[in-house]
Amino acid sequence: MKKWDKSKILELDRRHIWHPYTQMKDYENRDPKVIVSAQGLKLKTIDGEELYDSISSWWTNVHGHLHPALNHAICEQLSLLDHVNFSGFTHPYATEVVARLREFLPQELSHYFFSDNGSTAVEVALKMAFQFWQNKGVKEKTRFVCLENAYHGDTIGAVSVGGCDLFFELYKPLTFKTYRAPSPYCYRCEEHQGFTLSANHDCSLRCIDGLEKIFEEKHKEICAVIVEPRMQGAGGILIYPPSYLKKLRRLCDQYEVLLIFDEVATGFGRTGTMFAFEQAGVVPDIICLAKGLTGGYLPMALTVTTEEIYQAFYADYLEGKTFFHGHTYTANPICCAVACANLKLFAEEDPLNKTKEAREYFHKILLEAFSENPHVGDIRYVGYIGAIELVKDRKTREPFPQALRLPFKIYMRSLEEGLVLRPLGDVIYWFLPLCITKEDVSEIISRSQKVIEKVLKEHGAS
Numbered sequence: 001m002k003k004w005d006k007s008k009i010l011e012l013d014r015r016h017i018w019h020p021y022t023q024m025k026d027y028e029n030r031d032p033k034v035i036v037s038a039q040g041l042k043l044k045t046i047d048g049e050e051l052y053d054s055i056s057s058w059w060t061n062v063h064g065h066l067h068p069a070l071n072h073a074i075c076e077q078l079s080l081l082d083h084v085n086f087s088g089f090t091h092p093y094a095t096e097v098v099a100r101l102r103e104f105l106p107q108e109l110s111h112y113f114f115s116d117n118g119s120t121a122v123e124v125a126l127k128m129a130f131q132f133w134q135n136k137g138v139k140e141k142t143r144f145v146c147l148e149n150a151y152h153g154d155t156i157g158a159v160s161v162g163g164c165d166l167f168f169e170l171y172k173p174l175t176f177k178t179y180r181a182p183s184p185y186c187y188r189c190e191e192h193q194g195f196t197l198s199a200n201h202d203c204s205l206r207c208i209d210g211l212e213k214i215f216e217e218k219h220k221e222i223c224a225v226i227v228e229p230r231m232q233g234a235g236g237i238l239i240y241p242p243s244y245l246k247k248l249r250r251l252c253d254q255y256e257v258l259l260i261f262d263e264v265a266t267g268f269g270r271t272g273t274m275f276a277f278e279q280a281g282v283v284p285d286i287i288c289l290a291k292g293l294t295g296g297y298l299p300m301a302l303t304v305t306t307e308e309i310y311q312a313f314y315a316d317y318l319e320g321k322t323f324f325h326g327h328t329y330t331a332n333p334i335c336c337a338v339a340c341a342n343l344k345l346f347a348e349e350d351p352l353n354k355t356k357e358a359r360e361y362f363h364k365i366l367l368e369a370f371s372e373n374p375h376v377g378d379i380r381y382v383g384y385i386g387a388i389e390l391v392k393d394r395k396t397r398e399p400f401p402q403a404l405r406l407p408f409k410i411y412m413r414s415l416e417e418g419l420v421l422r423p424l425g426d427v428i429y430w431f432l433p434l435c436i437t438k439e440d441v442s443e444i445i446s447r448s449q450k451v452i453e454k455v456l457k458e459h460g461a462s
């Protein structure tokens with residue numbers, strides 16, 4: 001085992017590293033955990049502590065850390081080809097990714113554009129949708145519709161179609177104008193009673209009325225709508241019914257608006273099906289994939305679209321219809337190799353079926369652990385994702401004062417209890433890999449319950 005000097009690492013980190021989504025002053029008097037290795041569901045610190053990776057390292061890890069098949073794929077690839085530019089060249093590893101993914105995606109989605117991460121997959125989708133109408137001569141279709149509480153990444157285009165004010169408001173002057181429709185936030189819906197659970201309910205879908213009105217009035221200028229299917233992730237793990245997506249597809253057809261599904265977080269089994277949109281039985285015009293595409297190992301993304309959209313760009317060069325977009329590491333062969341190994345595991349080992357029981361058990365014990373807690377306003381889950389929304393008052397659904405920073409305190413305390421509970425606003429969530437067992441789930445939820453109850457009690461809230 002390599003010898004590391006912990007104090008040197010922390011000293012260099014403190015002096016020179018600026019971490020993402022982090023108020024660095026919060027770490028003035030505390031050190032970040034130094035992670036040196038990982039295996040399966042667990043991360044290991046330099047001090048030998050083990051932490052359950054209960055958020056799958058930012059929603060990426062699919063089959064557990066250091067899976068032998070994925071490790072092998074990378075090592076093997078390294079003896080052949082490290083990188084080559086992807087314009088004017090191709091390679092077998094990229095074509096194998098496509099061939100393997102075609103086994104899982106609807107055949108209508110037939111053209112694959114590679115990029116590096118979730119945000120770039122979204123940027124590609126937005127530019128593609130915009131240019132589609134321009135290339136067809138429908139020049140006035142230039143605006144996008146997005147949802148409140150949406151999150152599609154941190155680059156400026158992705159922020160423009162975002163709906164979380166925490167990530168959006170400050171940068172608003174830099175963004176392009178969109179139409180923002182209400183969010184399908186079941187827990188905060190007047191019609192809804194009790195916990196959201198899997199949100200597989202029938203309802204009047206009042207939440208889509210606002211969007212329908214925008215389409216009705218403005219469809220001539222709208223090129224596309226973008227949504228996270230089945231669950232708005234960073235907006236607070238807002239799980240909503242598949243019927244919403246069915247209706248959205250109908251509206252898009254009716255008003256000639258392209259439909260973009262951002263499956264960056266929900267793809268690759270996380271919601272219990274390979275892709276979340278399958279649960280609605282509809283097909284989008286464009287889909288964005290990243291995170292789990294490489295099993296959580298390396299950054300790579302895809303934007304996949306239809307023949308109709310592809311054909312709008314396919315022309316003699318001088319017609320000016322080329323899609324001018326690309327990134328240096330597009331379709332990197334090492335990323336492709338690990339993505340192929342990931343897809344091979346899905347094809348040959350059927351992890352979704354294998355861990356169905358553990359997944360259902362996860363839902364059951366989430367309810368058992370939190371339904372009696374008066375400060376848990378909502379419990380929701382889909383597939384390997386679960387969340388609770390903390391409230392000061394369950395009856396009125398009033399949130400705790402932000403100044404208390406309860407979720408942050410829960411996060412810090414969870415690290416002491418050997419797990420990672422990174423909050424999203426007032427929501428504490430679990431984003432588990434597809435290799436979970438009932439024992440892991442049991443341990444993760446009982447530790448979580450302990451931490452949450454302790455912190456609530458310390459603040460006189462239980």
Ligand SMILES: Cc1ncc(COP(=O)(O)O)c(C=O)c1O
Pocket residue numbers: 117118119120122151152153154228233234262263264265266290291
């Ligand atoms: C739905 C969704 N889209 C896009 C992104 C952005 O992905 P990345 O962080 O890889 O840029 C995320 C990240 O969490 C996401 O959840």
